[in-house]
Amino acid sequence: MFKNLGYQIVDFEEKADIYVINTCTVTKEADRKSKQMIRRAIQQNLKAKIVVTGCYAQSDYQDLQGIEGISLIAGNEGKNTILSQLNNLPPHQTVVTVEPAKKLRKYENSIPPGSTSLHTRAWVKIQDGCNKFCSYCKVPYVRGPARSRSIKDIEKEISALNDKEVKEVVLLGINLGAYGADLDTTESTATKKVNLSKIIALINDFKNIERIRLSSIESIYLDKELLEAFIKYPKLCHHLHIPLQSGDDKILRLMNRPYNTTFFYQKIQEFKENIPDLAITSDIMVGFPYEDEASFNNTYNLVKKLEMAKIHVFQYSDRQECLANLLIDKIEQKTKKERSEKLLNLSRSLSYNFIKKWIGLKTRVLVEKEVKDREGEIYSQGTTDNYIKVIIPKLTGKVGKLVSVRLEEAYSNYGIAKVT
Template identity: 65%
Template sequence: MNFFQDKGFQIVDFNQSADIYVINTCTVTQEADRKSKQMIRKAVRQNKKSKIIVTGCYAQSDYEDLQKIEGINLIAGNGEKNSILQQLEKINRHDTVIRVNPAKYLKKYDSNLKNRSSSLRARAWLKIQDGCNRFCAYCKVPYVRGPARSRPVKDVLEEVSDLSSNGVKEVVLMGINLGTYGRDIDKGEVNLAKLISLISNFKGIKRIRLSSIELIDIDAELLDTFKRCSKFCHHLHIPLQSGDDKILNLMNRPYDTSFFYQKISLIKETIPDIAITTDIMVGFPNEDNNSFSKTINFVRKICFAKIHVFQYSNRKECLADLLPNKVDNRIKKERSKMLQRLSKELSYDFQNKFLNSTAKILVEDEIKDKEGRIYSRGVTDNYIKVIIPDFVGKKGEIVNVKLNQISSNYVVSSVQISR
């Protein structure tokens, strides 16, 4: 958190003993809740004299549960992150103070989180949006992050300028619902398409990537921007969640498989080398063998370049919690494994299409193997992870390579042919 550093605090590794621990929690699944609690307990054990602050989505939604954990001094909701330092000064080590307001009152984007230039890599994450208005039946996000809010354009461009001056070459735009960017500010004058064009004007920035986008937010203007903007990375992460229309409907997702297929086909026609990756949720209530088979078949039909697989977990705020026919945990695990295997197969097929072709790689860092051989490491714009043997590139350098083979550790090994 920048404001701690600005006040002279030194940031240390979480495993070290510290005076203050800040645990920024997630609550997207039950597993995330469990891990959040595990981290808090670890911090309490590491230094019994430290002050412990818990913030983020789990603090926002389950502060009553957190109160039961001994040793927490401040539980700060998502709207209270800015005031953590002021609160901290007032709190005694034996207090537990709760500062949580309902997320629905979060009306404006909170610009307090920025990249720290000293820790920047060739690629930087740039948050431009928060919150969501959609209420998918399984998702807690709208309850804990509040309504969709866009970061002011000026603020975004100032940070892009900072990043560019600090050597960042690729920005990854991130948010909860990126496609809704701009709708809530300045009468919707600058939407995501326009923001991408504005960012592309920065000479130092060579690549612009999106972290994730909902399919229904990709309209003709945005698709045209993807095609025309030479800096736009040919990679879209578009959550599908299920390949069965019955399940999509129960999930309250705003499309069916026919719409999804048609739109993805259009994107692929427009940008033929694009990598489309996705999220699939397994074990949503009422997902029977037939539903899951439909998902497998649909995933194969789309040929995603990679799949992130999630297992459904009950969230008490969400509509899906009320649905009958919950799926057994063992079945969820089996389905998850099957999809992970399929993801590997599809990733291989996607990379295989580009073997023996040339590509531009943004060099991010270098690694050594057991024998001491050096490799530069980077990614193509369509997110194929590449290592270049016996080559030490500069961080942020873009090099032309020939994609030679798919290796087990790193996806594709390659040989540099020119800078």
């Protein structure tokens, strides 16, 4: 939006006239980092206009009002109008334009269509909000109820990306699997239900788009229709990021997660049996209240048994509005750190094992960039359909193209390949 109006986008380290800090509040650490960035921006240019938006601004704008130097605190729904809001600001005052999230009923596209696209990949948001209220999670309070973007609107953006010859579309949502459940009968009827699989089918028909990737999906949405979509639509990437959070049933119940470990295990096995090269990645939370050694070991063993390709590990932190805050048996920071390290080590070895399995096999890589190493040798870097980061030595001039390669070497977080 700024670019379209002739503003020059500069690096954060350079002195700017306007700073926009898009904050996160998913953990206490995210809050701390958001505040740190705001203070850094203020110090960089005391005369600059400082705009703070995103989830931390949405949920804790009262805290932010205490920081001197912020010009505008805009909620998530106000992101699209930051420019016009900036034009009407009184000097030396902090203006707050935050709408309560619980009142949000209609999907508003807070990311201008096309603004998140590279030449190779575009992130297309189709859903916002969540109704699940996991006991540790602040998201439903900040993002509001689950809302889906209209099919027409999605189609319009996909069509524009197709014209720009973007190769890969990544579908985003706070709770992506819930897509369509709230759409009214003009879009969704009992016989023609609108859901994520329908959106995949729609995108599959666009000629220039060669890959469709799902950002993250809860296990409860891994239904028969989605499995069929994987089999029917070759453009759908063989990668699923499915948050497990804990591999222990007691902890899952306390977390208010809508599944147990048996369900999760069976679902993953069902998908893996039908899609043999499927990469499963996940989010795991350590140090949730009452997570004893046995519970943690259950998580560790389940991640290992499922041969996940990679996991993201988060440490539990109390969030004021969340029910888990009231649980008494909190876990020490030291234990959280140790458990987190154990899982990260496991993730590294699982990732290596996963990549190693494809050595000698042919696959296709979407080339994302060219990089020069220390010796001045150029190589291309890209990603396979099943989310393996690949380096192709000596390959040039292929950014934005899909190239056929054979994987030759495996490391813990990438593979080395040769063009075939």
